[in-house]
Amino acid sequence: MENRIDISVLVPALNEEESLDELNERLRTVLDATGETYEIIYINDGSTDRTQMMLEGFRADDPRVKVIEFNRNYGQHMALFAGFERAAGRVMVTIDADLQNPPEEIPRLIKKAEEGYDVVATYRRGRQDSVFRRWPSWIVNKITSRLVGAKLRDYGCMLRAYSRSVIDSINLCQESSSFIPALANTYAKRIVEIEVGHEERKKGVSKYSLFRLLRLNFDLMTGFSLLPIQVIGILGVVIALLGLAFAVFLLVRRLILGPESEGLFTLFAVLFFFMGVQIFALGIIGEYIGRIFQEVRRRPRFIVKKELL
Numbered sequence: 001m002e003n004r005i006d007i008s009v010l011v012p013a014l015n016e017e018e019s020l021d022e023l024n025e026r027l028r029t030v031l032d033a034t035g036e037t038y039e040i041i042y043i044n045d046g047s048t049d050r051t052q053m054m055l056e057g058f059r060a061d062d063p064r065v066k067v068i069e070f071n072r073n074y075g076q077h078m079a080l081f082a083g084f085e086r087a088a089g090r091v092m093v094t095i096d097a098d099l100q101n102p103p104e105e106i107p108r109l110i111k112k113a114e115e116g117y118d119v120v121a122t123y124r125r126g127r128q129d130s131v132f133r134r135w136p137s138w139i140v141n142k143i144t145s146r147l148v149g150a151k152l153r154d155y156g157c158m159l160r161a162y163s164r165s166v167i168d169s170i171n172l173c174q175e176s177s178s179f180i181p182a183l184a185n186t187y188a189k190r191i192v193e194i195e196v197g198h199e200e201r202k203k204g205v206s207k208y209s210l211f212r213l214l215r216l217n218f219d220l221m222t223g224f225s226l227l228p229i230q231v232i233g234i235l236g237v238v239i240a241l242l243g244l245a246f247a248v249f250l251l252v253r254r255l256i257l258g259p260e261s262e263g264l265f266t267l268f269a270v271l272f273f274f275m276g277v278q279i280f281a282l283g284i285i286g287e288y289i290g291r292i293f294q295e296v297r298r299r300p301r302f303i304v305k306k307e308l309l
């Protein structure tokens, strides 16, 4: 793409009609004040409310606003992939549409990116989400930091900035289940993490159900390492050894104490435990196979219905 501009801001939006007016105003105010050239790319991820109409309105007011409309919902990360493929900025900023990430933080991110960092990650100061979101996310951050090899406090915060080179690398990846912060880190040389504010979601509801969050975390785990499947393998060996030891123990008891029937229920307990582990192991293998299947079919990752670029 020729005629590069300074900043591309990418906003995935799924049914965000209540937040968009304020978001667009605040984004434009903040970006105007930077004095740099910019574009704001909204990706409408299959909204069924007035989102598309509103976005086209913003576009009519200001041609620096671009709109990509999906034919249905493909998820926040696919929306960002579509945006990355079409964005012209030297620095790319991603931000949620629900105003949980204050747009006023963007200049600080851009400044860091212009200092030469490939990824400007952020962690949320006083994260305004329930403990049921914060606590699992703490564990996920620890594990992901190990898997990806880049220690970050908050892999989940999507207010981030990326250099052109990282986005060019990401654009070469055509994977259909991915997690952008982790993917970006695998291509980044210099990563920095800064603190940003975080607001409660005031309008609309979270688009992530428990099930969708779980799916996303499986994408993250399986997409960036074989560790889960290796852990299962090791667990299998350990359990088999424990089972063997238990059998020897029972045999010795039998020889010393003679036949006893009370052991029956212990055996059940042990059996159920083994069964649980086996089913879990199959599940993990299934997660990998399912994703392999998705990738080998090579279906388009998303269908763009309309583009205003």
Ligand code: UDP
Binding pocket: 011, 012, 013, 014, 015, 016, 045, 073, 074, 075, 076, 079, 095, 096, 097, 098, 100, 205, 206, 207, 208
């Ligand atoms: N989003 C999206 N597609 C989805 C789910 C979410 O484009 O399938 C957008 C959503 O509109 C918002 C951002 O991704 O701009 C983050 O979603 P949300 O605020 O619901 O997530 P949470 O803050 O609860 O983690």
Ligand code: MG
Binding pocket: 096, 098, 100, 201, 206
């Ligand atoms: Mg949110």
